[in-house]
Amino acid sequence: MFQGILIAGFGGQGVLSTGQLLAYAGMLEDKHVAWIPSYGPEMRGGTANCGVTISDIPISSPVVTEPTVLIAMNRPSLEKFEPKIVQDGIALINSSLVDTEVQRDDIKSVYINANELAEEIGNSKIANNIILGALVEMTGVVSGESVVESLKKVLPPKRHNLIDINREALEKGKKLAEEARVKTAM
Amino acid sequence: MRKKLSKVLMKGNEAIGEGAVRAGCRYFFGYPITPQSELPHYLAKRLPEENGVYLQSESETSAINMVYGAAGAGSRVMTSSSGPGISLMQEGISYIAGAELPCVIVNMMRGGPGLGNIAPAQSDYLQAVKGGGHGDYFVVCIAPASVQEIIDFMYDAFDIADKYFTPVMVLADGILGQMMEPVEFKENQEMELPEKPWAANGKRGRESKNIINSLYIVPEDLEEHNFKLKDKYSIIEEKEQRWEEYYTEDAELVLTAFGTSARVCKAVVDKARQEGLAVGLIRPIMVWPFPQKAFDKVIHSAKQFLTVEMNTGQMVEDVKLAVAGRRPVYFTGRPGGMLPIANDIFEEVKKLMSGGAE
Numbered sequence: 001m002f003q004g005i006l007i008a009g010f011g012g013q014g015v016l017s018t019g020q021l022l023a024y025a026g027m028l029e030d031k032h033v034a035w036i037p038s039y040g041p042e043m044r045g046g047t048a049n050c051g052v053t054i055s056d057i058p059i060s061s062p063v064v065t066e067p068t069v070l071i072a073m074n075r076p077s078l079e080k081f082e083p084k085i086v087q088d089g090i091a092l093i094n095s096s097l098v099d100t101e102v103q104r105d106d107i108k109s110v111y112i113n114a115n116e117l118a119e120e121i122g123n124s125k126i127a128n129n130i131i132l133g134a135l136v137e138m139t140g141v142v143s144g145e146s147v148v149e150s151l152k153k154v155l156p157p158k159r160h161n162l163i164d165i166n167r168e169a170l171e172k173g174k175k176l177a178e179e180a181r182v183k184t185a186m
Numbered sequence: 187m188r189k190k191l192s193k194v195l196m197k198g199n200e201a202i203g204e205g206a207v208r209a210g211c212r213y214f215f216g217y218p219i220t221p222q223s224e225l226p227h228y229l230a231k232r233l234p235e236e237n238g239v240y241l242q243s244e245s246e247t248s249a250i251n252m253v254y255g256a257a258g259a260g261s262r263v264m265t266s267s268s269g270p271g272i273s274l275m276q277e278g279i280s281y282i283a284g285a286e287l288p289c290v291i292v293n294m295m296r297g298g299p300g301l302g303n304i305a306p307a308q309s310d311y312l313q314a315v316k317g318g319g320h321g322d323y324f325v326v327c328i329a330p331a332s333v334q335e336i337i338d339f340m341y342d343a344f345d346i347a348d349k350y351f352t353p354v355m356v357l358a359d360g361i362l363g364q365m366m367e368p369v370e371f372k373e374n375q376e377m378e379l380p381e382k383p384w385a386a387n388g389k390r391g392r393e394s395k396n397i398i399n400s401l402y403i404v405p406e407d408l409e410e411h412n413f414k415l416k417d418k419y420s421i422i423e424e425k426e427q428r429w430e431e432y433y434t435e436d437a438e439l440v441l442t443a444f445g446t447s448a449r450v451c452k453a454v455v456d457k458a459r460q461e462g463l464a465v466g467l468i469r470p471i472m473v474w475p476f477p478q479k480a481f482d483k484v485i486h487s488a489k490q491f492l493t494v495e496m497n498t499g500q501m502v503e504d505v506k507l508a509v510a511g512r513r514p515v516y517f518t519g520r521p522g523g524m525l526p527i528a529n530d531i532f533e534e535v536k537k538l539m540s541g542g543a544e
Binding site for chain 1: 360365367368446449453456525527528
């Protein structure tokens with residue numbers, strides 16, 4: 001098992017913390033994990049991304065140059081990283097902020113209007129975890145329980161009141177991925 | 187035995203900070219620079235919890251001289267920076283080496299020369315292993331390749347500094363500072379730090395005062411001092427070589443790489459072995475003293491060497507010295523903040539093994 005996951009979006013969309021959550025979940029399952037942020041001369045409102053590698057064998061370079069999965073939280077991220085996804089890889093797209101479609105037909109793409117769905121659940125900040133829920137369902141890279149367990153470690157204690165709503169977000173994403181799979185099967 | 191505790195996910199820069207504190211470091215003087223700023227940031231919070239002192243100086247020149255002072259007073263002390271800041275510190279490092287004081291200096295390397303950029307690189311290898319500042323001296327240089335090693339090596343860095351009265355440099359690249367990996371900390375133990383009766387920390391009933399100096403104005407005296415340093419370096423070269431061997435026993439082509447480059451090279455070795463090619467890796471853990479013994483050990487089976495670095499060819503000079511003309515030594519590298527790619531290196535390996543390099 002090897003997944004090189006690239007999570008990209010605007011600064012402030014929870015891109016880095018989503019990656020940490022995923023890495024933590026992999027660690028809880030005793031897998032090899034590495035997390036690395038883009039740390040260029042970034043600016044407020046600019047793009048942010050991080051790479052998360054989860055693997056059964058030791059990880060060579062933690063930098064994800066050819067992602068098996070891309071989470072594109074905004075349009076510039078999709079444009080920049082779509083060409084780099086491996087063949088038969090997965091693109092998870094936040095269609096709330098991306099009004100274009102994936103050009104390639106050799107990857108699997110799933111569109112999730114995460115911002116609207118997050119508002120419906122009741123907190124705009126959980127959009128990233130809806131998409132993370134879909135990723136977990138589609139790849140099986142870690143279990144959903146491990147992600148919830150990681151929330152307890154990654155969120156500071158004073159934010160533990162947000163665990164339930166984040167769990168709901170992960171569930172929502174899982175359901176959407178299941179539906180997408182049914183659709184593809186038909 | 188130290189028992190291992192449960193894992194935590196930690197950034198390399200923070201791991202250096204925590205590792206240093208656990209190794210008994212109580213003083214840090216530094217100035218922020220990417221890609222190592224999380225380290226001073228971490229220690230700014232952590233050191234006061236241990237009754238230590240964190241101080242952001244007005245410049246790197248100032249920071250290293252504060253390190254000189256604290257080391258002279260007998261404390262475990264550290265500073266950190268990246269390329270441009272480390273260059274500014276070189277005068278002070280030379281003084282510390284001359285005065286024979288223990289301290290730890292972290293260089294989280296970035297692209298150069300000049301301001302270069304802030305991306306990960308191994309651009310300061312030669313500066314680090316050839317002394318770095320003026321005069322006739324060496325600095326012990328330890329090169330971790332994972333966040334766990336960073337933690338483990340911080341103990342070694344401070345111990346070696348104290349044992350040999352020398353500055354020790356932790357030489358890593360920006361990736362190791364920025365990445366998060368699972369780490370396990372050993373259970374905290376009461377540490378017995380060595381006595382430092384030579385420290386300039388007040389007379390304390392001694393008959394004469396301790397003086398710390400790097401000035402030997404009489405040539406005969408300085409020559410004696412230089413030979414004394416030389417003897418010390420010879421002992422370090424004999425006793426402190428450290429390296430990792432990866433599939434080297436029967437390797438016909440031996441890769442050599444340190445830090446992040448070595449991680450990439452391990453993937454290359456795995457791939458080569460899957461295809462039946464006898465490829466191995468020597469990963470210097472100490473880059474000074476350079477692991478000469480590792481090369482003597484593999485020379486019977488090795489037909490050629492390929493050095494991989496995140497620069498345009500620096501450690502390859504030491505590999506050539508170690509191989510001493512017995513076999514050909516080749517180089518491939520990516521400078522400027524770019525990373526060597528496993529597939530590219532593998533192509534190079536295949537070319538060399540099919541005799542295509544000539």
